[in-house]
Amino acid sequence: MKKLVLLVVAILLLVGCGGGSPGSDEDVVEIRERLFIAQVNDIRINADSYVGRTLRYEGLFQSFVWPGTGQTYYQVIRYTSDDCCGTDGIIGFEVYLGDIAPLLDNSWAEVTGVLEWFEAGGEPFLRLVVVSLTELAERGAEIVSM
DSSP states (O other): OHHHHHHHHHHHHHHSOOOSOTTSGGGSEEOOSTTHHHHHHHHHHTHHHHTTSEEEEEEEEEEEEOTTTOOEEEEEEEEEEOSSSSEEEEEEEEEEOTTSOOOOTTOEEEEEEEEEEEEETTEEEEEEEEEEEEEOSSOOOSEEOO
């Protein structure tokens, strides 16, 4: 399993390097359905190499209220599966909408945004500052696995 993960990460490093001018479609990191978990994990592990870059992916749009503050946060995620017992987690990123209107919860969305670090409660977190958020009629795989 470790060899497979290392192979996937090596392929992602070769494929994920954009060669276009900043802001061009060639410079956008596309997170693909078939490698969703591997790509998101690579971005998290190597976050400093991705901060400031534009990411694009599809997933479920969801809102949640932080219990301590009552503040609403948004995320675009997919559910993860351990291939045995159904869903056991989520994977994706928090999305900062700014002036962009949120979608209804569980809408299938394509999100494009710039990855950044932010701090909440004294802890660093990653999020996408959204450039575009589009509701899609055709849904992809809501549950992904390695």
